[in-house]
Amino acid sequence: MDIELVRMAQRGDEEAFASLAVAIGGRLHAVSQRILRDTDLAEDATQQALLSIWRDLPLLHDPAKFDAWSYRLLVRACYAEGRRTRAWAPNLRLMPASEPSIPEGLSEVVDRDQLERGFRRLSIDHRVVVVLHHYLDLPLEGVAETLGVPLGTVRSRLHYAMRGLRAALEADARPAAREAAK
Amino acid sequence: MSTERDVTRIVRSWLAEGVTTLPDRVLDDVLDRVPATPQRRSWWPARRFAKMNNLARLAIAAAAVVVVAVAGYNMLPDSAGPSGPNASPSVSPSLVPSPTPTSSGTTRVHDGPGVLEPGRWAMDIGTVRVFFEVPNGWQENVVPDVIWHRNSDARFSFDYVDNLYAAPCAPTGLKEPPVGPTVDDLATALTSMPGIEATGPTDVAMGGFEGKLVEFNLTDANSPCQDGVFLWKIASFSEQVPLDTNARTRVWILDVDGSRLVVSAVERSGLASTVRAQLRQILDSVEIEP
Numbered sequence: 001m002d003i004e005l006v007r008m009a010q011r012g013d014e015e016a017f018a019s020l021a022v023a024i025g026g027r028l029h030a031v032s033q034r035i036l037r038d039t040d041l042a043e044d045a046t047q048q049a050l051l052s053i054w055r056d057l058p059l060l061h062d063p064a065k066f067d068a069w070s071y072r073l074l075v076r077a078c079y080a081e082g083r084r085t086r087a088w089a090p091n092l093r094l095m096p097a098s099e100p101s102i103p104e105g106l107s108e109v110v111d112r113d114q115l116e117r118g119f120r121r122l123s124i125d126h127r128v129v130v131v132l133h134h135y136l137d138l139p140l141e142g143v144a145e146t147l148g149v150p151l152g153t154v155r156s157r158l159h160y161a162m163r164g165l166r167a168a169l170e171a172d173a174r175p176a177a178r179e180a181a182k
Numbered sequence: 183m184s185t186e187r188d189v190t191r192i193v194r195s196w197l198a199e200g201v202t203t204l205p206d207r208v209l210d211d212v213l214d215r216v217p218a219t220p221q222r223r224s225w226w227p228a229r230r231f232a233k234m235n236n237l238a239r240l241a242i243a244a245a246a247v248v249v250v251a252v253a254g255y256n257m258l259p260d261s262a263g264p265s266g267p268n269a270s271p272s273v274s275p276s277l278v279p280s281p282t283p284t285s286s287g288t289t290r291v292h293d294g295p296g297v298l299e300p301g302r303w304a305m306d307i308g309t310v311r312v313f314f315e316v317p318n319g320w321q322e323n324v325v326p327d328v329i330w331h332r333n334s335d336a337r338f339s340f341d342y343v344d345n346l347y348a349a350p351c352a353p354t355g356l357k358e359p360p361v362g363p364t365v366d367d368l369a370t371a372l373t374s375m376p377g378i379e380a381t382g383p384t385d386v387a388m389g390g391f392e393g394k395l396v397e398f399n400l401t402d403a404n405s406p407c408q409d410g411v412f413l414w415k416i417a418s419f420s421e422q423v424p425l426d427t428n429a430r431t432r433v434w435i436l437d438v439d440g441s442r443l444v445v446s447a448v449e450r451s452g453l454a455s456t457v458r459a460q461l462r463q464i465l466d467s468v469e470i471e472p
Contacts, residue, residue, distance in 0.1 A: 012221055014213075014216055018213050018216075021209060021213065022209065025203075025204035025208075025209050025212075026203045028204070029201065029202075029204040029208070030200070030201060030202045030203075033200060033201050039201075043205065047208050047211060047212050050209075051212060051215060051216075054212075054216055054221065055221055056221075057221060058221050111192050112196055115192065115193065115196045130197075134190065134193055134197055135194075135197040135198070148297075148321050148330070149330065150330070150331075150332070150335060152335065153335060162189060162190070162193070165189060165193055166189040169189065169192065
């Protein structure tokens with residue numbers, strides 16, 4: 001990120017902020033879309049996050065931490081959207097991890113559907129960790145810093161989220177495999 | 183059996199699909215709204231937390247005295263003259279800042295989570311303002327009104343609890359009829375959650391208000407629920423938050439002039455004694471202003 005651009009926007013330079021918004025808007029939207037799994041909600045969350053970034057920029061003490069800070073505001077906006085709409089089942093429900101494996105060669109399309117269903121069953125806490133780590137490639141320490149939670153919490157959430165996704169994949173694969181075996 | 187690596191690869195591949203650009207209309211709408219959206223400055227009053235240490239309070243009080251003195255001096259009739267008997271400006275007590283930290287009356291202004299600098303903080307919980315002193319290393323994360331120790335799961339929080347889940351292992355429905363409105367009603371209901379061992383309620387006081395303390399010492403062994411024990415829904419948060427296992431969770435239920443404020447503190451087993459001491463000091467420092 002162009003730190004000078006951040007500093008100028010901090011001082012109230014609207015053109016600098018516009019350049020900043022153009023630079024980060026796509027990335028923020030990609031993240032919110034992946035967390036919320038809903039285009040309208042994601043657009044609202046991204047829009048709110050960008051306005052929060054503009055509003056609170058002067059409070060950011062270290063412009064070098066702009067990226068993590070902006071993701072934090074985005075996550076907060078995603079929570080707000082979720083609160084407004086209650087679009088997801090709020091609780092992580094784990095399925096047994098010792099279920100049959102995913103059959104080899106299972107269609108990627110089937111995987112996508114299974115993942116979509118499994119992901120929607122995750123709480124937003126767990127979704128956020130999955131997206132920040134596996135989509136943005138943030139190291140777990142970076143995820144912890146972004147969210148402001150202990151590293152152990154991030155590890156735990158990621159573990160349970162991936163376990164949930166794996167269980168969803170495998171559980172949904174069973175009837176599909178049976179169908180395929182007929 | 184699929185390997186962890188298989189699942190990670192599939193999840194990463196799946197996440198890589200999808201939109202990566204923000205529609206122009208969304209960006210345009212944001213930029214249209216920027217001129218009408220004032221930026222917060224460090225002195226911006228609408229902070230959710232209002233931090234003000236004693237030195238700052240004294241400085242502001244002194245500044246207010248000076249401002250009032252100058253204003254009073256300038257408002258004196260010319261006939262009095264600068265050396266006249268009325269030259270001493272009168273200070274209106276109402277203009278001197280209260281020693282109480284000030285913040286916006288807005289209770290739910292979201293200015294984002296962040297680290298709390300050491301010192302005294304104010305936090306608005308509904309109609310109640312709570313003050314507390316934090317040492318270094320505490321912060322608010324994405325869960326509103328929950329303050330965490332940065333390097334552990336130790337935390338404390340403030341909340342209003344109207345009702346409890348009927349079944350703590352299956353938090354889909356609330357108790358029917360709902361828990362009654364008094365401190366005793368909630369304390370009794372908490373100690374009689376099915377399958378959950380609780381200690382108390384015992385009489386306590388915090389921040390100048392009386393109430394009841396209920397304590398849970400949930401472990402992996404004595405927890406009746408596979409996926410977590412859920413007692414209540416945090417009012418300001420969309421997610422359900424389970425009780426920590428292998429942890430001591432204390433719940434103070436306070437009657438703050440008719441409002442039932444719930445203060446929770448969580449200490450995991452093995453928590454460093456220094457952090458435990460910090461949490462105790464924070465809780466000891468709590469003051470409540472109805």
